[in-house]
Amino acid sequence: MVNTEVDTTLFGTDVSYEIDGRWLAYFTFLLRLMVGWWFFHAGITKILESGVSYNASWFVAQEGLVLSPIMNLFQSGIPYGIVQFMIPVGETLIGLGILVGCLVRLASFFGAFLMIFFVTTNRGWGHGFVNSDMMGLLLFVAMIVLAAGRIWGIDAFLEKTSFVQNYPRLRYLLG
């Protein structure tokens, strides 16, 4: 028996449906652990294998891609050093944040941002456009929409603090 009804509007039309709130919370939590581990594992293994100077030349040097005009700016010097550092460290922190449910929306935003680059760079479209990179992008958006950090996450605790209550905008970073 479902126990939660969603009652809203979408493009001006009423949209109303029932959903099992318990299973929604449960699956959101499950998804959060999966997504968090996926990215934490991707980052921490890079750090363990090559420290914080990841060889990102394959990533930034390709030409003729959608985001090549932006990525090619980071091919050498300090910009390349930033990329070398931020890919492994960023992936680790994003994954860790999502795993423990802390600053989930902020972490997921940057996760989605990174995935846009991977989608357009890897071009693993041999079986269509919806590949693992695209799925990853959509999963990060799911983390944001579902406010996954609120279920047994640190964000659930943080959102109850008076600091966040006094600055409700912070809820866009938490959850």
Place this chain on the structure above:
Amino acid sequence: MSTNTNTEETLADQIAMGLGGGLMILGVVITGIIEVFSGSPYSPTSTLEDGTIVVAEGVTIDPYIRAVLITIGAAILMLFAIYAFATKQHLD
């Protein structure tokens, strides 16, 4: 027990959903349907023996164009997230 979205649907919501998600759906699903029904090849790229990724021969819609649509759609959604944060949209 029920939920109720008690905030007004704003123009920003509609633009983000319609344009952002719409472009992604266009780039992935709609162009994908066109690609499948136009015959082989059914996937936009293929990988050569040396690992190089090339556009599949005979593809109907250039995958670069599809990727641009998806990227712009995703970028619009990300800009909406920043906008919502900056304007405290839908917060009481």
